[in-house]
Every structure is written in C-alpha cells, then in structure tokens.
Amino acid sequence: MNPVLVLGGGPAGLSAAAELAALGAPVLLVEKAEYLGGNPKRWHYSLLAPDLTPAEEVMGPLLRRVEDTDLIERRLRSTVTRAEPRDRGFRVELSGPESSGWREVSSVILATGFDHFDSRRKYEYGYGRYPALIDFKEFEGMIHDDRLTRPSDGALPKRIAWLLCVGSRDVQVGNPWCCRMGCAVSIKQAVEVRQKHPEIDAYVYYMDIRTYGLWEDLYWKSMNQYGVKFVRGRIGQITQAEGGKRLVATGEDTLLSRPTEVPFDMIVLASGMEPGTGTKDAAQIFGLHVGPEGFLTPKLSDLNPVDSGRPGIFLAGAATGPKAIPDSVTEGMGAALRAYKYARD
C-alpha cells in the first residue's frame, strides 16, 4: 500500500497519523514547521481548558505514538507544492530540505489547521505598539514558564484584564465567526494566574461567554473558586498611562450602561482563529471548496464531517473551522479510518 499523506503535524494530523500506524498503514507526515505539535507546541500552550490538563500531557503521548513507529515517515520543514490525481490515490510533489520530488500516495488527509488572528489588525487596541498589551497565545507561554512580569518594568502585575473576541464575531475585520476557544482559554488563563498569584486581580471583559456544554463548569469555577471578575461589555480602546507603564482600558459596562475607564498593568487579547495559510494553500493545490470564511468545507458536514467530497481526500481538525484539541483528535481518528478504507479498497 502506498503511504497515506497526512498534511499538517498538529493535534489532528498527529492523531490521524498515529491511528493509521496503529492500523498498520504506512504514513507520509508532512509538516511545514521544523517541529511537530502544531499551534500548541508553537505557542507553548500551558494548561488546557476545561480540565486544566498540562498541554504536555496531551501532546506528549500523541507525539510519542507518532515518533515511536517506523510506519510514519516524518518530513519537517516540508510542503506539498503540487498534486495530481491518479486512478487510485495521488501523485504529490514534496518540497523540503530532506526530500523533494514526486511521491505516490494512496490517499490524503488535510490537517492544515488554523492561524491565530493578528491582533494588530484591530488598530484601536494598539497591539504591537504597547508592550503591556499581550496576545493570549503569547500569554500561554508566559504562564507556562511563570514569567508573569509586566513588560514595562519587570514587576508582578497587580491587575490583568482579558478582552474576548478580538478578531472574532467582527465584520470590521471580515471574521464574523466565533472562535469557540477564546472564552474558555481566557478564563482558564485567569484561573491559572489566580492559582499561582492570588494577589493579582483578574477581570474578563466579554459580550457573551461561550463555555459550551460541560465546559460551563470552568466558567462557574472561575468565579466561585478563583474569584475571577466578569464585566459585560467590551473594551473599545486602549491607551497608555504613566509613561507606558500601565494601560487604560476604555469601555462600556453594558449592564450598568456606564462608560468605564480602568487602569491595568496588563491586558490580554483573546485573538480569534483564522484558516491557516497551509489550509488556503492546500485548498488551491487539491482544488477543494472553501466556505465564505476561508475554511475547507466538508461535503456533508453533518453526516461525514471528514469527507472533502473529492475521492481520497479527507479533512481533519481546525482546517474546517475553529476547533478544540479533543475535537481535532477525534476528527483525526475519523479521517484516518476513512483514508485507510479508501486506500485498502
């Protein structure tokens, strides 16, 4: 059997590759970064919502399953540049430091994932200009390493705010969808901060809290166990104060119908999820349909969410829309099964 091409080495791709190997199928795992693990690895995710499991405890075993087998040929810093359908399977052109050139593959799983929204595009917040304004993907690394220092002077912050829905649910930046993760991850970060430093005040500015399903527990717990405070309303603009030492968040407390202006030592922006550049490229190379949001669209999203609609091409993870790690892992498994069946028949 020719190997199954798995494009993308994040949670969904790793899960698909590991599952295929478990079925005894050879896998060609192609990842454009120089490491496996996708966004969780890239940004040093700390604890994962909602159960506060360390990211390593989830990604570690997944990586080991991929690395501890000869059935998976791993190609890092590599991309697929061209693809041609064969009678069965595909011929794909690889480009990378270790091997370039055409390879025969039996089927394809696209697990090309997402990119975090670039918060500079919401210029009124000042991300990129104010050192005390932090994107929550960077904040993950900060709490992971317990480097909770105010960038301006290295002091421990006294008051931190989280601003949800930055680059999500916003037609001004062309992203009207919900990122699904921002609420839970921000609340999780606030909890993590309060666990480590109970003296820090944590405020979350929100317009809706979407800790859906059983994740709601995290939201409640954040208040009744960790004392995280929630303000219903958005910070609409941020300015620097005390010579850039602190930030002043201007917003409206919509429940009190009053404008608010609150100084913070640090403000964390919950930047949304956008289709990754790899996802856009893959759509073009494999001639797949993308939805109005730019994500790949399964042919029957209810009945078969991992089927692209083109024979032999399967989809998994955040390539088809914002997704949590457990969902990506599950889809990786589903796509592996479908791809295996296609390759074997």
Next chain:
Amino acid sequence: MSVVAHLPRRAPAVSVAAEALPPELELTGRRAMSPEDRRTAATIFQEFRADPRHHEFVLGCLNCGECTTGCPAARFYDFSPREMLQIAAVGDATTLWDGMQEKIWACCQCYTCNMRCRFGNDIAGIISVMRELSVRHGLESTRKVLAPFNRSLTLLMTVGTQVASDMIQPDFFKDWGPFAAAGEKAWAADAELLRRAIPIDVLQTTTSSWEVSVQTSLELFRIYEETGVLDMLRGLDPDLTEMLIDIIDERREEFEEARGRYRAEIEKMRGPVATFTG
C-alpha cells in the same frame, strides 16, 4: 428620489383615545401622556419602522458597547449609541418616544460608532432618521433643543452651509494638518493659549465663503420646497419659515431683475439668446 418627500406629512392633531390604536401600538407605562402625544408616538413608531432606512441601518446588535466607548457625546451626557440602537431595534412606541426627546440631540453625528461597530450597523444614520421624525412631527422637546440654532439654520437654508472654509485659518492652527510638524513646534507648545487670544471676529467673519451665487441659493431653496424640508420646518418653527420665504422671495425678484438686465444687454450686443429656464 427623495425618501423625505414620500413619507407621510404631519397629520392634523386630533385627539384620539388610546383604545382606538391597533394593539401593536398600544402604549404601556405612559399613562401620563396626553392623548395627542400618545397618538403622535404611535404614528412616529409606525413611520419609523416602515422607513426603508430602518431595515438598512439596523442589522442586529451584540450589545458589546464598543460604539459607546468611542462616542464623544457619551463622555459628557447620559447618552449611549448602543442604547439608541436598542431603542431602534427592539423598542416599542413609548421607548422610541422617550429616546426621541432630548437624547437624540446629544449625538454629534461623527460616525465613530459606525466605524467601531462590529456588526456593521449604521447607528449615527438611524439617529438621524429619528431626528428627522422628531422635526417632522414638531416635538416640543425638539423645538426647545433647536431654538438656539436658528442662526445656523437660516444660513443652511439660504446659503447651504454654516461653516466657511476660511473660518479655521491656518495662522491660528499651525499645529494642525499635514505640515504641522514642519517648524511649528514652538508655536504648538502654547497653542492653547495663543488660540484664546484670537479676536473672535477673525474666527467668525468670512469674506468670501458665504457669498453663494443667487442662482445657487434659489436652486437650493427650490430643493427644500420640493422635498418637503420646508414643510417639515414649518411644523417646528412657522415664524422662521416665513422669514426664510421672505428672504428667498426677495432674492427671486433680485434674480429676475438681474436676468432681465442681462438679457437686454446681450440682445443689444448680439441679438436674441437662448431662453434660460431656471
């Protein structure tokens, strides 16, 4: 085609009992309102919801409050663009009536709320629709709020503008504009003080910008007449309206006279010219 011209004009005020209103316009919580006010409020509500702009400007609201954050009026008054959009989107006749009293006039129509709105609502636009209705129906509060602005209104109606381009003179605003950084730093440091020393006449007197040609002025007024703007104003301030009509009548005579003279001159020189239809 002007939307203004096709909206129903103000109906004569007749007292109608609240019971006679259709159920969806029944006013609640406003027992103290006079029957006239109740009737006007119901009519306004009906017109407001039927206005094609309502469907275009009001799309939906996540109540995030970013509009209010950027709103200069919200800093100084009990005013919130988010609240105004809520009134426009889900408010009943009474709520709309309340919102259309002094509140709509706090807005400075800078459109920052529109720029901030992540839903793409035209908040400043829907506020201007409310203003239009409040003028059309001659609300007492509107009359009071607008009374001090008669001078501006007179200029707008007769000349078309009340701000002249030479009112803001570069000499007194050296720290503004694209060349602000070029060697005016010393001046900018004391700008606040220096600006206070500008003689008030310099700021308010203009030499050329308000000199609009008579023909332009008449064409403008014709537009106000034809689109119903003048009728709208009459409901609010009949005296001012009569005064404006007097001013314009005089100009019309002046214009006719000038045209006659001009024609005679030309005919003397070159024979008959093509008839001007103004």
